[in-house]
Amino acid sequence: MNGADVTHAMLKNIRALNVVVVHPQDQDGDELGAQLQRIGCKFQVFWPELDVLPVGTDLVLLAVRPETLSLRYPWMHRAATPPVIPILTFENPITLAAVLQLDAFTTIASPVRSAGLLTAIAVTMNQSKTRRARERYIERLEQKSVHHRIIQQATQIIMESRGLSEGEAYQLLRSQAMIKRESIESIASSLVKAQAALSF
């Protein structure tokens, strides 16, 4: 699928989202519920405490209120925490500091209007997907750079112990990996560990 198709699929899936609403039952809460119903999302409402997030939650709409600023949600800030859209009544620095902690992509301001919620959900789901992909990419890059460093160290060890050039040392490492049917990283890693064990 190309980018446009992915986006289209995401929009089509909005109705399949499991939304958790952490919001009091006031005018804003009613408006949120009614609009989610119109959009067609499944949702559950909690307020103010929510110790365990229901299994399969895709998105959280969270009221950030002065009276709950001291409240801690144990499911927050985990690797698997779904994206959060904060619903804001106050715009003062104390509240804003709390919002910044949520790593949100967008916010909804009180009074809540029906227009804007669908956009907020779409932007958040899309950005969240992009962020996850980027995080995985960075993880792979980090892994790669660790491997690269170990291979370099191993090459260095071979160069010094056998009096070989860098190219020759690398070729030797590579052929050993092929003979032993292991990855070049794991051969290099064993070599670096063995060297570390010997040098006391």
Add this chain to the structure above:
Amino acid sequence: MYDSKPIKIGVLYSSTGVTSAVELTQQRAILLAVEEVNAAGGVLGRELQLICLDPACTPHRYASLTEKLVVEHAVRLIMGCYMSSTRKAVIPIVERHNALLFYATPYEGFEYSHNVFYAGAAPNQNILPLADFMLSKYGSRVAMVGSDYTCPYEANRVMSDLIYERGGEKVSEIYLPLDAGLESFKDVAARINAKQPDFIFSTVVGDGIPHLHRALAHAGLDPYTMPIASHMTCEAEVVAMGADLAEGIITCASYFQSVDTAENHRSVRRYKARFGDELVTNMCWEAAYFQMHLLADAIRRAGSDDPTLVARVLPGLEFDAPQGRVRIDEHNNHAYLHPRIGQCNSDGQFNVIASAPGRVKADPYVVSHSPPGWSTHVEGAVVPPEGP
């Protein structure tokens, strides 16, 4: 005597609940102002008529009564609200129905609505001058105690910034529930006493104020050597706790009953004549009073009580209020006010010990305050009374 239907104005001040003492003074201020307007022939040949409902300090009641005023009474000009949570509950409804809310209480800023006019001080008009005055005069080791809701947190954030700017120290920052009893305040007083701060910054509201003062007195703390500074305490709270408990407290407000202007002498005299000689006025009373007069003037100028037309003429409007000449800002719906520092004396009145050289524009969205640069220039040190 009037040629057409009265102009109806909704009033949402609580006659019961934790902050009702001040709210009742605001309601009486509006009654006084409306009677003055009507005595002078009303507005556009019409009588002003108030519809007062009691929201009992409960946010959702403010919301439902606002709806009731609009839907059942066809009222779209509303005066009232005290705590920020109550104002926040009303805003969605006035915005939806294009009604106007006139809010006459100092608050923590960071708000603007097309449908709200703010007559009370923003932080740059009360906390900032108070902090600057206290930190210059008493020192920068500060104990903070407040009620557990928005305003105190925001006020303490501003105060903390100014303390740190001077290399000072926050010796404690304690929040108590709105309904905390005397025993909780005694614990707080003991903790404050142990730290011996230069002064105490209190953002306690309602019934907690007398508890705090009683607890501090009980711990043997002298308000003239370790004063309580609070921009949230005015004459109404002093009346509730008695002058003996309140004496020495330092506050910043744009109005005290003791303010020496011809307009103030006149309106205080009328107020006492109308509601009783024992009554005292306060900053919220004054804000409600001048806001009602400004609203009447706006209706007159607009030639209509239609909220859209009224909202069009209000920006830039000025009025000779008891505190001095005030003005509604053209861009933020807040007011230009006259900040003053006052210290409560043994009669329960505030001696004005410093004042701004002119009126100060409200800056509701300022995050990082710079000192106002006037309180330190003003002569008049805090003079303790003679004797023990």
